[in-house]
Amino acid sequence: MSHPHVIRTPDQRLRIFVSSTLQELAAERRAARTAIERLHLAPVMFELGARPHPPRELYRAYLEQSDVFLGLYWERYGWVAPEEEVSGLEDEYNLCPPELPRLLYVKSPADNREPKLATLLARIRDDDRAAYKYFESPKELAQLIENDLATLLAERFDQSRALVTADVASDADRVVEPVRLPVPLTGLVGRDADIAAIVDRLRRGTRFVTLAGPGGIGKSRLAIAAARAAAQDFEDGAVFVDLSAVHDPRQVPNRIAQALGVRDTGDAPVVDNLVTALHDRRILLVLDNFEQVLDAAPLLTGLLAAAPGLALLVTSRSLLRVSAEQSYEVGPLAEDSSVSLFVERAHAVKPDFEITAENAESVARVCVALDGVPLAIELAAARIRVLSPAELLDRLDRRLSVLVGGSRDLPERQQTIRRTIEWSTQLLAPEQRRLLARLGAFEGGFTLEAAEFVGADGADGADVLFDLGMLVDSSLVSQHDSDDRPRFTMQAIVREYAREQLQSDGELDRARDAHARFFIDLGARAKLPLKGGGQREWMQRLGDERDNLRAAERYLLDARDWDRAAELAFNLFLYFWVIGLLGEVRTWMDEPLESGDTLGDRTRAIALYFTRTIRFWKDPDGRVAADLSEASDLFRGCGDRSGEAMAEISLALALMAGEKPDTARAAEVMERSLQLFRETGDVWGESMALVLLGRVSLLEQKLREAFERFDESLSLTQRSGDAVGGRIAAYHLGWAHLLLGSPEDARKDFALSVTLSTSLGHIEGIAYGLEGLAAVAALAGDVERAGRLAGAAHALRERSGTHNGPTFTFHQRYLDRLASVSAPGRLAEAVAEGRELTVEQAVAEALSEPSLN
Numbered sequence: 001m002s003h004p005h006v007i008r009t010p011d012q013r014l015r016i017f018v019s020s021t022l023q024e025l026a027a028e029r030r031a032a033r034t035a036i037e038r039l040h041l042a043p044v045m046f047e048l049g050a051r052p053h054p055p056r057e058l059y060r061a062y063l064e065q066s067d068v069f070l071g072l073y074w075e076r077y078g079w080v081a082p083e084e085e086v087s088g089l090e091d092e093y094n095l096c097p098p099e100l101p102r103l104l105y106v107k108s109p110a111d112n113r114e115p116k117l118a119t120l121l122a123r124i125r126d127d128d129r130a131a132y133k134y135f136e137s138p139k140e141l142a143q144l145i146e147n148d149l150a151t152l153l154a155e156r157f158d159q160s161r162a163l164v165t166a167d168v169a170s171d172a173d174r175v176v177e178p179v180r181l182p183v184p185l186t187g188l189v190g191r192d193a194d195i196a197a198i199v200d201r202l203r204r205g206t207r208f209v210t211l212a213g214p215g216g217i218g219k220s221r222l223a224i225a226a227a228r229a230a231a232q233d234f235e236d237g238a239v240f241v242d243l244s245a246v247h248d249p250r251q252v253p254n255r256i257a258q259a260l261g262v263r264d265t266g267d268a269p270v271v272d273n274l275v276t277a278l279h280d281r282r283i284l285l286v287l288d289n290f291e292q293v294l295d296a297a298p299l300l301t302g303l304l305a306a307a308p309g310l311a312l313l314v315t316s317r318s319l320l321r322v323s324a325e326q327s328y329e330v331g332p333l334a335e336d337s338s339v340s341l342f343v344e345r346a347h348a349v350k351p352d353f354e355i356t357a358e359n360a361e362s363v364a365r366v367c368v369a370l371d372g373v374p375l376a377i378e379l380a381a382a383r384i385r386v387l388s389p390a391e392l393l394d395r396l397d398r399r400l401s402v403l404v405g406g407s408r409d410l411p412e413r414q415q416t417i418r419r420t421i422e423w424s425t426q427l428l429a430p431e432q433r434r435l436l437a438r439l440g441a442f443e444g445g446f447t448l449e450a451a452e453f454v455g456a457d458g459a460d461g462a463d464v465l466f467d468l469g470m471l472v473d474s475s476l477v478s479q480h481d482s483d484d485r486p487r488f489t490m491q492a493i494v495r496e497y498a499r500e501q502l503q504s505d506g507e508l509d510r511a512r513d514a515h516a517r518f519f520i521d522l523g524a525r526a527k528l529p530l531k532g533g534g535q536r537e538w539m540q541r542l543g544d545e546r547d548n549l550r551a552a553e554r555y556l557l558d559a560r561d562w563d564r565a566a567e568l569a570f571n572l573f574l575y576f577w578v579i580g581l582l583g584e585v586r587t588w589m590d591e592p593l594e595s596g597d598t599l600g601d602r603t604r605a606i607a608l609y610f611t612r613t614i615r616f617w618k619d620p621d622g623r624v625a626a627d628l629s630e631a632s633d634l635f636r637g638c639g640d641r642s643g644e645a646m647a648e649i650s651l652a653l654a655l656m657a658g659e660k661p662d663t664a665r666a667a668e669v670m671e672r673s674l675q676l677f678r679e680t681g682d683v684w685g686e687s688m689a690l691v692l693l694g695r696v697s698l699l700e701q702k703l704r705e706a707f708e709r710f711d712e713s714l715s716l717t718q719r720s721g722d723a724v725g726g727r728i729a730a731y732h733l734g735w736a737h738l739l740l741g742s743p744e745d746a747r748k749d750f751a752l753s754v755t756l757s758t759s760l761g762h763i764e765g766i767a768y769g770l771e772g773l774a775a776v777a778a779l780a781g782d783v784e785r786a787g788r789l790a791g792a793a794h795a796l797r798e799r800s801g802t803h804n805g806p807t808f809t810f811h812q813r814y815l816d817r818l819a820s821v822s823a824p825g826r827l828a829e830a831v832a833e834g835r836e837l838t839v840e841q842a843v844a845e846a847l848s849e850p851s852l853n
Contacts, residue, residue, distance in 0.1 A: 014041045014042065014849075015042045015043075015065060016042065016043050016044060016066065016067065016070050017062060018032055018033075018036075018043055018044065018072065019072070019092040020089070021077075025072050028072050028105075030138070031139065034142060035145040035149070036149065063092070063095055064097060066100065069093075069103070070105075071103070071124075072105050072107070073089075073121060075110050075112050075113045075114060076117065078090070087116070102131065103152070105133055106132070106135070107141075133148075146838075146840075147840050147841075150841050180239065181224050182224060182240055184221055186348075189340050189344060190333045190340065190341065191218070191225065194226070197328070198328060201326065202230045207312065208324040208325050209311075209314070209328055210315075210316055210319055210327050210328065212317070212327050212329055213331070216373050216376060216420075216491070217417075218330060219315035219316075220315055221374075223313050223315050226313065234282045236281045236283035236309075237284070238283070238285075239260060241256050241286060242288050243290055243293060244288065244443075245443035245444045245551070247292055247293070248293070249293040253271045253299060256274060257273060257274055258546075259285075262274060262800055263583075263764065263800050264580055264581055264583035266583030266614040271302075274303065275306045276798050277801060278306070278307035278310055279307050281307065281309050283309065283311075284311045284313060286313045289315060290314050290316040290320065291318050294318060294320060297320040301323055332372030333374060333377075335364060335368065337372075338377055339355070341377050342366065342380070345381035348381075348382075350384050350385045353384055359390070366380055366392055369393070369397065370416060375491060376416055379420050379421065379424045379476070380424075381475075382474050417493060421476070421493070424474055428470065428474065431462060431467055435451075435464060436476060436498050436501070437498050437501040438502065438511045439455065439495075440495050440496075441511040441514070441551075443550070445488060445544070447485055448468070453514065454515050454518060455467070458514075468488070513555070515548070515555070516552040516568075519549055519552040519568065520567065523549075523567075527571040531682070531685075531720075532722050533720070533721030533722075535721075535724060536759065538575070549568070553565055557591050562607075566606040566607060567606075569588060569589065569610060573646075574724065578761075578762050580764070582610070582614050583614065586610055586614055589610040592604075592607050593607045593611065602634065602635065602640060602643070605631045608627050608647075612624045612628050612654075628648075628651040628654055632648050641676045641679065641680050642676070645674075648672060649673055649688055652673070656699060663696050663699050663700055666692075671693070673692070674689035674690065674693065683716055684717075684720070684722050684724075687713040687720075687729060688725060690712050690713035691709070691713050691729055691732055694732055695732070698735070698739075706736050707737070711733055713729035713733075714726060714729035714730055716729075724756075726753075727752075727765045727769070730756065731749070731753035731765070733749045734750040734753065734772045737749055738776065746775075747776045750772035750773045750776065751769070751847055754766055754843060763796060764800065767796045770792055770793035770796070771789075771809045771811040772809065774790040775811040775814040778811070778814035778815050778817065780850065781818065782850060783826050783827050786818055786827070787826075788834035788845060790834060791830065791832060791835040791836075792842035792845070793834075794834075795834070795836075796842065
């Protein structure tokens with residue numbers, strides 16, 4: 001029995017049922033049709049609009065044969081036919097099969113929405129089967145529809161061969177995309193004029209604006225709000241780069257690359273990859289907390305020179321003082337805005353708090369005493385649950401005058417926030433002040449589990465959960481949810497204060513060591529599930545902890561604790577590879593090798609492995625292969641058979657990468673690697689070894705043998721729930737099928753590789769799969785599809801920094817052959833079109849039904 005709600009390829013073009021009133025949404029219906037057809041899908045649209053005639057059974061039949069329900073709504077409820085109770089618009093929603101995906105778009109503003117439509121929309125909003133979004137213009141609607149359908153297509157693509165376990169089923173929203181603007185937990189008060197002024201500068205062509213002001217003045221929130229208002233003027237939108245966890249100016253390029261989704265693969269300077277990724281984009285970068293990496297300022301002017309469509313919005317306590325910079329001083333809030341902010345934040349802890357004749361003067365004086373500094377006001381307002389405004393004013397007056405600490409040399413408003421933080425901590429119990437200090441060891445936030453480990457270290461009987469709750473109540477720590485586990489953060493200036501307390505108490509090293517021990521253990525726990533059914537969960541979890549992992553590694557390296565530094569990196573090899581951080585890991589492992597210290601065999605083996613693996617394809621004198629061979633021997637000597645097998649995979653790659661591949665030795669090395677993985681029960685490693693053996697067979701023109709190796713590898717990954725290995729095996733199997741003369745099977749394999757890569761957010765894997773599908777389309781003579789997929793893959797490689805190094809792909813030869821027999825320039829035009837596709841659009845096109853020539 002067929003299931004029309006399941007998206008299938010290549011059975012048919014997917015049908016998108018569009019439900020809307022007609023005249024009021026005519027422009028939006030045209031935009032929806034264009035978006036649907038751009039993805040090579042089929043719109044099902046009744047040009048008489050939504051009506052209860054023709055008969056309801058006809059609508060039901062069309063709906064049952066459709067793959068997606070798409071609803072457009074604005075102000076009109078629609079015509080209700082005689083003897084009917086609901087309009088055709090509502091009738092279509094009611095008749096929608098329960099299993100059909102529902103994408104619903106509501107136009108705003110809607111000042112004259114009919115009551116019956118308002119009631120229908122309220123019901124729809126409560127329907128957890130429906131995706132519900134607002135839009136304002138046909139252009140915005142078209143982009144929403146295109147992106148959502150692309151995502152849905154990737155999520156629900158159903159291969160003829162069984163997919164891996166449900167744990168790695170596709171969800172295209174996991175594709176690694178640029179870090180868009182964060183959504184603040186609370187509203188922005190009193191900054192409308194500032195936002196307008198900053199946006200005006202950007203619109204007049206200013207490309208480098210620095211928002212300057214003391215910590216806690218609200219620079220970050222203002223920058224996000226201004227960027228959100230200005231983003232529509234930039235074709236590629238706005239991207240947020242959080243530098244609060246960066247203390248080394250040399251790491252700024254890596255963080256910008258990370259935010260943009262550019263990989264640090266280690267085979268070229270990451271700055272080069274950034275320039276390539278940015279040179280043809282119109283994009284706004286928001287660089288937050290630049291004051292601690294001021295020496296990286298020349299990098300920004302270099303990027304501006306290389307990328308004419310780039311604009312920068314920087315927040316910093318100090319001006320960067322480089323060419324092209326225009327400063328915008330972020331001042332305190334006006335008194336009325338300060339009071340409004342105080343009241344809003346007070347409501348969070350005391351919902352019934354209001355300004356009255358009795359407390360108005362005290363509240364206003366509190367805000368004046370705090371110089372209109374937003375963070376200081378928030379900290380004070382958090383105390384309104386236990387202190388009246390008058391008591392709050394009295395305590396502030398008495399304490400701020402004496403709490404100068406080491407801040408006398410700071411600017412006046414910087415002293416205000418520092419004194420307010422210290423005043424706020426004085427109201428805490430000693431154990432809560434200790435916990436706040438120890439939380440200063442974290443970078444980029446932390447989980448409750450991590451806080452309990454680091455906070456309880458050396459403190460018998462500590463109730464971290466209770467104390468952390470008090471810090472949240474005091475607004476010194478913020479809480480938000482990440483998936484199903486709560487996550488906590490501190491503002492940069494609060495974390496800075498906490499670390500100063502650790503330093504002054506002589507506890508900094510001890511806290512950082514506890515922090516490192518927690519993340520070493522986390523890495524050890526992640527090692528096995530990363531190779532199987534827990535990949536998605538652990539990729540997400542480790543992604544949340546990326547800054548903490550870096551901080552732990554940095555602490556271990558600075559302490560010359562080479563053994564633990566190597567262990568942490570090696571346990572997370574698969575994570576670092578998939579997200580594209582092997583270049584950064586290589587620099588870590590260079591340190592023990594260059595230290596002059598005597599290293600343990602396993603530590604030296606790990607360091608050699610990381611520093612040589614990413615250079616296997618550049619080995620003119622055989623040095624890389626020799627070092628990888630040494631790493632294998634060292635692993636063997638210390639009894640680490642899994643490590644030995646891993647090193648031999650990279651050794652085989654090096655042996656096959658030269659102008660004269662040594663296939664005989666590579667085969668010998670990989671047979672031993674395969675044996676070791678099987679002996680240790682490492683199914684992930686076994687599947688990788690089979691892929692490498694298949695590549696050896698391809699080089700030796702043994703196509704059937706290669707096919708069998710790849711097919712066995714894919715079967716292993718499907719049984720173990722390994723999406724990383726699955727995407728690699730499926731991709732290689734696709735080339736074997738193509739070379740054996742089975743293009744339809746090859747298309748299914750490449751599509752599976754794209755689907756699994758999308759589920760992991762593995763950009764390079766998506767690019768490989770697109771290239772394979774481009775070859776299939778080229779072989780079929782489909783110029784448009786071949787060119788668009790190839791163009792999308794090329795753009796994806798450029799923008800993600802995966803354009804260098806070896807590529808195990810042969811699609812170009814197929815494209816060249818197609819170009820020679822098609823109309824001049826036709827393929828080049830299709831390639832240019834493909835370069836403009838988003839990741840979601842490219843994935844959707846890759847997984848859609850090819851047109852029949």
